[in-house]
Amino acid sequence: MIEKQKINWIYKKIFTIRFFEERIKKIAKEKTVPGYLHTCIGSEAICVGVMAALNQDDWISSTYRNHGHAIAKGCELNEITSEIYGRKTGICKGRGGSMHISDFSKGMLGSFGIVAAGPAVVLGAALQEKINKSYKTCVSFFGDGAIHNGAFHEAAGLAKLWDIPMIFVCENNGYAEATATDWHLNTKELSDITKAYDMLSYIGDGNNVFEVYDITKKAINEAKQKNTPIFLEFKNYRFSGQYEGDTQLYQPQEEIDKAKQNDPIKLAKENSSKYGLNKNDLEKIINEAKEEVDKAFDFADTQPWPQPEDALEDVYVNYPVEINR
């Protein structure tokens, strides 16, 4: 049984992320915002389901497709939008942009543009927790494309060898950039790759937020109890392109239509009465989410640009020589 407050939180977040990303798609089309934009339409249930099993100060890493993780982890919407708009009040002071939305004070170690950079960094945070006998949960998010990268395998091997209770969360969304997962996998199931490390793994429906939550919660308990890393594979579908502006010609219409039957938002709506939300409750949550997203984008639009020389700050904690020479 999930408490009412958590159910409301889950619904609020999942709609917020969808509305947020739809708004991003819109501004991408209008070309009003600088830089690359990667949306996560189709993976909202994974972002929200995993984060529902975490505390705010637990550690995560994300990727360039990070808006959903950041929103679910509790980053301020205003600061996220301002960052995407490149403004001074952005979550990274305008130095990161859409690909690097991350707030350390909310437990985000980083949103990395390099595929498979995150798992090893989270391994280190989890090692620190182990050495300091602290018990924050440590989760690394990455896509199916990352599982071929050496850095992922090196982190996986060390995590098992050192008995580190971290959670690897693989969002198997069907595509590694423009390359289909069923083409790039050597194994039957993606999570089969953990066999080489004798690592526990579970597969879940990444479209069903409550299943994601449930599997993650159990995995965290098991990982801590057995002092072992666990690999979670959540299957879903990437309705978004690799980036906004991607023609997505490699995604067959038939496949998209089929995936729409299992759209995580559609499933969440269908399941709402099962979790004690009536039509009015749901409508209220949806309206609130929409309003907050709209406000955040209005906010970003009014924010000041950074000064050009702000580019010289925060390269080092201490540097005795002037940076600009």
Next chain:
Amino acid sequence: MTIKTVKDAINDALVQSFEEDKNVILMGEDIAGGKGREQYQGTQDAWGGPFGVTQGLYTKFGGERVRDTTIAEAGFFGAAIGAAMTGLRPIVELMYVDFAGVCFDQMMNQAAKVRYMFGGKQKVPMVVRTVVGAGFRAGSEHSQTLYSLYTHIPGLKVVAPYDAYDAKGLLLSSIKDDDPVIFMEHKRLYMTSCEVPDDLKPIPLGKGRIRREGSDVTIIAIQRMNLFAEEAANELEKINISCEIVDPRTYSPLDEELIFQSVKKTGKVIVVDESNPKCSLASEISSLISEKCFSDLKAAVIKITAPHTPVPFSPPMEDFYIPSTKKIIDAVKKLKDV
């Protein structure tokens, strides 16, 4: 005051840092020499890395803080970054700097950039200890210096001590530093020794050192090249040529003022760098001098570097590759006549 080798001075700095701060940990390949073989007493701490620098640490501080890794540099370098961000002060060992390529992404794109690109909220207080240098008949993949590879990257600091005194003082500082530091140890210097005070204080990063005062020519020497610069200066003294030797010691940050002061004094400069010449410390320092001290120069800066080749194996070729005392003497004589 004790005479110490560079190797022992580094070990001392590690032990002292481990004792002073419980957040200091060490990760690397073979640094303990075999994890989890408690049944073979005395074998666990046998290696201490290929040069024996970390010997004794496992026995003193235990396997939780002195961690043998798999041969997976990307994995444990990434882990050092996450551990550093969340409160530890990890030291990782890159067995030879030539292996930089297998974990360069972690240093270039994560360690160097997380503070900057995520808005200055986090810091990465980690140290990479690595072994550099030719002259060991170790071939092309175990002999490079690659100083400029890391110096080029904003967000990283680069330290390369010459003697045991600097090795200890600069390593103590590097471990206390809140930014990622690449600490380069030259394999041909490990067994060289000098006096090191037992209570040596950390030496601040970004402060160079005048190793020899002189008035005719300035020799700016990078790490092991201080040895040849000193030999050359001794020879030249016999014919009344006075050389000043500047050892910058750290390359990012670089003590530009110390270099410029010496250039103003002599007006004649040689930069000696064991690295390949293109985009090297030698070319960087030479360019800085031309830019900032043009009117003080009496002649163009002379760079003495390795040729634009990989490090060869066979002794006659390797000896040709490494800058020599003779090359420095010839260059100084040439400048003296200007």
